[in-house]
Amino acid sequence: MPEVSKDQVADTLEEIAMMLELKGENPFKIRAYRNATRAIETFAGNLRQAGEAGTLGDIEGIGSAIAEKITTLVTTGTLDYHTNLKAEFPPGLFEMFDISGMGPKKIHAVWKDLEITTVEELEKGCRDGRVAGLKGFGEKTAANILKGIEDRKKHAGRFRMGEIAADAERMLDDLRSHPEVIRVAACGSFRRRRETCGDLDFLVSTREPKIVSEDFVGHEFVESVIAHGETKSSVRWHSGIQADLRVVKDAEFPFAMNYFTGSKEHNIVMRQRALARGWTLNEYRLGPLDEPKTKPQPVPEIREEADLYRALGLDFIEPELRENMGEFKAAEEHTLPKLVEVENLRGTFHNHTTESDGRNSLREMADAAMELGLQYLGIADHSKASFQAHGLDEKRLLAQVKEIQKLNEELGPDFRIFTGSEVDIHKDGTLDFDDEILAQLDYTVASVHNVFNLSEAEMTKRIIRAMENKHVTMLGHVTGRLLLMRDGYAVDHAAIIEAAAATGTIIEINANPRRLDMDWRWWPLAKSKGVKCAINPDAHHTSQLQFLKFGVGIARKGWLTRHDVVNTLPLGKIESVLGTKRK
DNA sequence: GCCGTTTTCGGCCCGACTGTTTTCAGTCG
Numbered sequence: 001m002p003e004v005s006k007d008q009v010a011d012t013l014e015e016i017a018m019m020l021e022l023k024g025e026n027p028f029k030i031r032a033y034r035n036a037t038r039a040i041e042t043f044a045g046n047l048r049q050a051g052e053a054g055t056l057g058d059i060e061g062i063g064s065a066i067a068e069k070i071t072t073l074v075t076t077g078t079l080d081y082h083t084n085l086k087a088e089f090p091p092g093l094f095e096m097f098d099i100s101g102m103g104p105k106k107i108h109a110v111w112k113d114l115e116i117t118t119v120e121e122l123e124k125g126c127r128d129g130r131v132a133g134l135k136g137f138g139e140k141t142a143a144n145i146l147k148g149i150e151d152r153k154k155h156a157g158r159f160r161m162g163e164i165a166a167d168a169e170r171m172l173d174d175l176r177s178h179p180e181v182i183r184v185a186a187c188g189s190f191r192r193r194r195e196t197c198g199d200l201d202f203l204v205s206t207r208e209p210k211i212v213s214e215d216f217v218g219h220e221f222v223e224s225v226i227a228h229g230e231t232k233s234s235v236r237w238h239s240g241i242q243a244d245l246r247v248v249k250d251a252e253f254p255f256a257m258n259y260f261t262g263s264k265e266h267n268i269v270m271r272q273r274a275l276a277r278g279w280t281l282n283e284y285r286l287g288p289l290d291e292p293k294t295k296p297q298p299v300p301e302i303r304e305e306a307d308l309y310r311a312l313g314l315d316f317i318e319p320e321l322r323e324n325m326g327e328f329k330a331a332e333e334h335t336l337p338k339l340v341e342v343e344n345l346r347g348t349f350h351n352h353t354t355e356s357d358g359r360n361s362l363r364e365m366a367d368a369a370m371e372l373g374l375q376y377l378g379i380a381d382h383s384k385a386s387f388q389a390h391g392l393d394e395k396r397l398l399a400q401v402k403e404i405q406k407l408n409e410e411l412g413p414d415f416r417i418f419t420g421s422e423v424d425i426h427k428d429g430t431l432d433f434d435d436e437i438l439a440q441l442d443y444t445v446a447s448v449h450n451v452f453n454l455s456e457a458e459m460t461k462r463i464i465r466a467m468e469n470k471h472v473t474m475l476g477h478v479t480g481r482l483l484l485m486r487d488g489y490a491v492d493h494a495a496i497i498e499a500a501a502a503t504g505t506i507i508e509i510n511a512n513p514r515r516l517d518m519d520w521r522w523w524p525l526a527k528s529k530g531v532k533c534a535i536n537p538d539a540h541h542t543s544q545l546q547f548l549k550f551g552v553g554i555a556r557k558g559w560l561t562r563h564d565v566v567n568t569l570p571l572g573k574i575e576s577v578l579g580t581k582r583k
Numbered sequence: 584g585c586c587g588t589t590t591t592c593g594g595c596c597c598g599a600c601t602g603t604t605t606t607c608a609g610t611c612g
């Protein structure tokens with residue numbers, strides 16, 4: 001029987017949740033399945049082993065019923081409960097959840113009353129008036145669904161941080177300089193620095209909600225207006241992303257900022273903590289409950305978001321950590337980490353030049369790094385097996401080393417270029433250069449660039465073999481994923497982290513916004529094993545050194561401090577870290 | 584379906600906007 005992957009288990013649970021929604025089941029039961037999906041996605045162990053050992057129920061959010069279902073799934077490869085449920089619904093129904101405005105009730109209605117089972121039929125039904133004639137539907141609903149279908153075709157849903165950051169910053173600037181605006185924040189997944197965002201959430205406080213809202217929906221970025229009310233407006237920008245604006249009074253700002261930053265799971269815990277103190281928390285206020293079960297404590301004054309956390313018995317939780325993945329316990333126990341910041345970075349590794357597939361010369365890359373205030377820059381052009389990227393052979397590599405040495409002499413003692421290589425890991429785990437060549441470099445980034453379709457076990461073995469080479473300083477993009485485009489190759493993250501710890505290999509956060517790999521969800525485990533991180537932009541152009549900020553966002557989501565990130569070390573200290581494995 | 588410093592039963596976060604309605608259901612976040 002083929003191994004059932006974590007993703008497959010998570011997908012199965014999510015499908016069950018959707019189907020229970022369509023059946024109109026108890027919403028809390030549905031939430032239980034969604035919580036379990038999240039718990040599985042972030043579970044660091046082996047599901048099959050945990051299932052056989054009967055320890056799945058120990059995972060928070062997974063009780064006996066779901067534990068039993070997961071165990072059945074991972075040990076037998078199938079789950080009758082899921083299969084039988086799925087037989088009740090035409091498969092095309094599930095796609096309708098991706099259409100804005102279509103929820104379980106509307107999907108159920110078009111299916112049962114009009115026998116519509118696919119998005120195509122739904123589009124037809126909207127055009128010929130059948131959908132508008134349904135009870136509870138109307139002309140506007142049908143038109144909205146059509147717009148939702150169009151939008152779905154046009155912009156497949158989510159956006160990478162790198163595609164939206166510039167527009168979002170620009171909007172923040174414009175709101176900040178608005179004469180009627182008091183405070184401004186970008187909230188939501190953007191503030192939490194998720195690797196992709198489904199929308200952008202802006203929040204302002206003002207005495208003139210109408211004027212600010214109208215300027216927001218009239219902004220040059222706006223392609224169409226989705227909703228426009230007194231306190232909430234939604235628009236679609238030309239870039240395709242949906243942007244929401246919430247308008248509140250200034251006294252409400254910290255509550256709204258907290259609420260709209262989320263995550264939803266984080267908010268639920270915040271509200272529970274308020275309830276436990278006899279208070280109710282919403283996006284406008286923290287106040288006493290109408291009918292408290294016990295005598296409530298007096299409600300403290302809240303001016304900033306940090307005051308709110310203090311009131312609920314918590315240290316301030318940085319937005320990147322608000323995923324309800326352990327931050328509350330740490331905030332209670334005063335053990336939250338002081339997260340790494342962009343300003344802590346002193347240099348970076350894994351950058352390309354025109355010698356392989358980069359767009360700028362060695363000199364130009366060095367100048368750009370100096371301009372950013374960095375003390376060192378690692379050059380790791382591709383190796384010969386990456387012929388598609390014009391990878392360097394031994395001769396060209398050694399010539400580049402000479403060129404770098406020469407440039408280093410010119411640049412003086414305050415800045416240094418490190419000689420490196422992004423060496424290909426062959427299918428069998430051997431490297432594209434011999435040790436004798438690698439020994440002449442300051443460091444090596446080892447990466448997989450071909451034969452992606454190995455089994456998880458084979459791919460993991462391949463990568464671990466490469467890490468066992470004492471010249472491999474760090475592991476490049478662990479899964480090779482391209483966000484929203486290509487899934488990563490299958491790897492056993494926990495085993496690779498274990499091997500990195502055992503061999504003293506650094507793991508990269510590839511800060512290219514298309515990658516952001518290794519994923520933030522794995523860093524707490526890596527950190528607990530003592531594995532160090534290097535934040536690398538994988539820059540193919542001078543401008544791409546700016547990607548470092550996206551990498552820092554991921555490091556922060558992974559609970560990393562500057563002590564966990566090697567490229568926060570200054571020149572003079574970083575050298576010994578690069579040489580550790582060789583000793 | 585999950586969970587427990589009030590609980591092993593009975594709770595489970597809360598509000599805005601839209602559209603189709605004459606007081607609310609559905610969706611979204």
